[in-house]
Amino acid sequence: MTEPVNVLVAVAWPYASGSRHIGHLAGAYLPADIFARQQRLVGNRVLMVSGSDVHGTPITVRAEAEGVSPQDIVDRYHSQILEQWDRLGMSWDLYTTTGTDNHARVTQDMFLAQLENGFIDRRVSEQFYDPEVERFLPDRYIEGECPHCGYGDARGDQCDNCGKTLDPIELIHPRSKLSGATPERRQTEHFYYRYSDFTDRLRSYLDSKTDWRPHVVNFAKGWLEDEGLQDRAITRDIDWGIDIPVDDLGPGKKIYVWYDAVIGYLSASKEWAAGDRNPSGDPQKWRDWWENRDSRHVYFIGKDNIPFHALFWPAQLMGAGDLHLPDSIPANQYVTFKGGKASASRGIGLTIADALEIFEPDALRFALAAALPEHADTEVSVEEIGRRINEELVATWGNLVNRVLSMVYKNCDGRIPGTSGHHTEDLELLATVDAAFDAGAAQFAQVELKAGLRTAMKAAQATNGYLNATEPWKLQKTDAERAAQVLHTALSAINGVRVLLAPYLPFTSERLDSVLGAPTGWRRDPLAAGTPIAKPTPLFAKVELEGAE
RNA sequence: GGCGACGUAGCUCAGCUGGUGAGAGUGCUCGACUCAUAAUCGAGAGGUCGUGGGUUCGAGUCCCACCGUCGCUACCA
Numbered sequence: 001m002t003e004p005v006n007v008l009v010a011v012a013w014p015y016a017s018g019s020r021h022i023g024h025l026a027g028a029y030l031p032a033d034i035f036a037r038q039q040r041l042v043g044n045r046v047l048m049v050s051g052s053d054v055h056g057t058p059i060t061v062r063a064e065a066e067g068v069s070p071q072d073i074v075d076r077y078h079s080q081i082l083e084q085w086d087r088l089g090m091s092w093d094l095y096t097t098t099g100t101d102n103h104a105r106v107t108q109d110m111f112l113a114q115l116e117n118g119f120i121d122r123r124v125s126e127q128f129y130d131p132e133v134e135r136f137l138p139d140r141y142i143e144g145e146c147p148h149c150g151y152g153d154a155r156g157d158q159c160d161n162c163g164k165t166l167d168p169i170e171l172i173h174p175r176s177k178l179s180g181a182t183p184e185r186r187q188t189e190h191f192y193y194r195y196s197d198f199t200d201r202l203r204s205y206l207d208s209k210t211d212w213r214p215h216v217v218n219f220a221k222g223w224l225e226d227e228g229l230q231d232r233a234i235t236r237d238i239d240w241g242i243d244i245p246v247d248d249l250g251p252g253k254k255i256y257v258w259y260d261a262v263i264g265y266l267s268a269s270k271e272w273a274a275g276d277r278n279p280s281g282d283p284q285k286w287r288d289w290w291e292n293r294d295s296r297h298v299y300f301i302g303k304d305n306i307p308f309h310a311l312f313w314p315a316q317l318m319g320a321g322d323l324h325l326p327d328s329i330p331a332n333q334y335v336t337f338k339g340g341k342a343s344a345s346r347g348i349g350l351t352i353a354d355a356l357e358i359f360e361p362d363a364l365r366f367a368l369a370a371a372l373p374e375h376a377d378t379e380v381s382v383e384e385i386g387r388r389i390n391e392e393l394v395a396t397w398g399n400l401v402n403r404v405l406s407m408v409y410k411n412c413d414g415r416i417p418g419t420s421g422h423h424t425e426d427l428e429l430l431a432t433v434d435a436a437f438d439a440g441a442a443q444f445a446q447v448e449l450k451a452g453l454r455t456a457m458k459a460a461q462a463t464n465g466y467l468n469a470t471e472p473w474k475l476q477k478t479d480a481e482r483a484a485q486v487l488h489t490a491l492s493a494i495n496g497v498r499v500l501l502a503p504y505l506p507f508t509s510e511r512l513d514s515v516l517g518a519p520t521g522w523r524r525d526p527l528a529a530g531t532p533i534a535k536p537t538p539l540f541a542k543v544e545l546e547g548a549e
Numbered sequence: 550g551g552c553g554a555c556g557u558a559g560c561u562c563a564g565c566u567g568g569u570g571a572g573a574g575u576g577c578u579c580g581a582c583u584c585a586u587a588a589u590c591g592a593g594a595g596g597u598c599g600u601g602g603g604u605u606c607g608a609g610u611c612c613c614a615c616c617g618u619c620g621c622u623a624c625c626a
Contacts, residue, residue, distance in 0.1 A: 013626090053626075137624090138625075139624045156624085158622090165622055168624090222552055222621090233624080257625090257626065303553095304620080304625095307621090336619075370562095370574085375562090375563085377618090388561090390586095391575060391576085395586085399589070402588085403584055405585095411584090454563090458573095464589055465589085467589075467590085473582095474582095
């Protein structure tokens with residue numbers, strides 16, 4: 001085997017406002033968890049981090065609408081998200097929030113380093129201001145009449161009716177979404193990050209990423225094509241956010257979300273190192289991932305997040321010092337429902353909570369993993385998820401385990417039989433399963449998780465075929481010794497397949513530990529003959545889908 | 550408007566740097582089997598690879614145009 005590598009599995013930070021839907025799950029969280037689990041089995045040192053993004057205008061607006069504090073909103077959704085991760089089997093090394101003191105400190109340190117290095121400066125600009133609620137307004141909080149189509153409720157950034165991109169200045173009869181007041185223009189001073197200084201470095205950085213998915217690298221390069229990256233303000237007139245570590249601008253200003261959110265990958269790594277979950281106890285352990293050229297950083301995000309992770313975040317890292325840049329950003333496309341992008345706020349598709357009401361966690365993970373939008377938008381529906389579970393997961397894998405365990409239980413005194421040698425067909429089956437580990441490892445290295453699942457399922461199908469060919473239920477009557485050999489072989493194959501599937505199906509794979517023992521790595525372990533087995537029960541129940549959805 | 554991705558069997562999708570008769574899963578038909586959650590295994594039917602041009606000895610795979618779908622368009626993150 002190759003030397004263990006330090007792998008950072010960095011997962012997009014969900015916004016702690018509103019419910020997550022299964023598009024988010026299939027887009028980022030589930031593939032991250034599958035990948036992380038497989039990498040741990042391979043023997044790599046995995047650090048999988050993420051957390052809830054607690055800053056941003058929408059949270060403050062929602063808080064005001066409900067008459068509670070932003071922290072109340074954050075607490076509500078963060079705990080809801082945590083509970084769902086638990087039910088889904090997400091194997092975080094740390095899932096934190098951007099609301100910690102640690103995150104504020106790391107963000108401020110990075111800000112100061114970039115300021116010191118000359119990549120942050122101050123500029124004055126004009127912004128829209130709502131005099132009634134005394135707050136500066138993001139573009140999309142200004143509404144008015146669209147100058148192109150006359151639609152009355154166009155937002156300041158875009159008209160939902162004709163789809164044209166707008167500048168709030170263009171709106172006819174602009175009004176604040178918060179109060180309805182007519183916005184005023186006021187001057188305000190902010191810190192800007194000089195992203196434009198990094199255009200050339202980013203260009204060669206992206207040019208070196210020849211193995212990235214085409215849609216990711218093309219999209220990122222598209223931003224650099226013309227005049228390169230633009231500098232962006234990284235502070236805001238807002239009172240909910242991280243304090244600016246220098247007081248040059250006066251009160252009422254904070255660091256803005258999208259500058260600090262990506263820093264969460266680093267701050268969470270430091271929080272992990274300093275905490276109880278770091279087995280080494282060394283608070284400097286984060287350096288093994290961030291200050292190590294041989295580590296590998298893989299970012300799991302949806303395609304809407306590509307600019308932030310392929311451009312802005314690398315530029316921030318470059319400006320802060322010698323920290324490890326993203327090695328791979330296997331951004332997924334979208335899961336669609338009836339042709340539309342999943343969106344919890346628009347009521348399209350299923351929320352994670354809805355899905356967990358209908359499907360058991362492993363079955364849901366299986367169905368979504370089989371439909372990951374790795375290369376193109378992928379259509380899913382409740383019926384399709386149910387079909388995948390019943391026709392593929394239950395029929396091929398669940399039934400295989402059940403039929404073999406049932407025969408072993410009945411015919412072998414309830415214990416794993418030993419074996420007195422193998423026939424050619426036995427060895428062929430085991431060789432097929434073992435070969436799947438090599439094929440699967442190659443697919444995981446490319447983060448082709450859908451293909452990895454197919455590889456595992458093919459091994460399961462080969463085992464079903466082996467049973468139909470050898471017919472141990474007949475041998476039992478004529479040649480019990482050979483029947484035991486066959487069952488031993490089939491169970492050994494299952495022992496391999498369950499490891500191949502373990503990244504996808506953590507709960508049910510673990511249920512087999514009592515019979516097969518815990519996996520020791522990305523391989524098929526030998527069986528422990530004589531291990532008693534209980535009367536088998538199916539790993540998965542079929543889903544009953546009544547009528548049309 | 551600009552940019553990007555996608556458009557391949559009924560359905561959901563693979564097809565890498567162009568090269569023997571276009572694939573998988575599922576569904577459908579037929580057959581085998583009955584240990585197993587009416588599950589399994591085998592065989593078969595089923596496709597103008599969006600449309601029209603072009604490059605090439607040869608294109609699903611490269612180029613152009615068009616049609617359709619989706620997304621992004623920098624103050625949602």
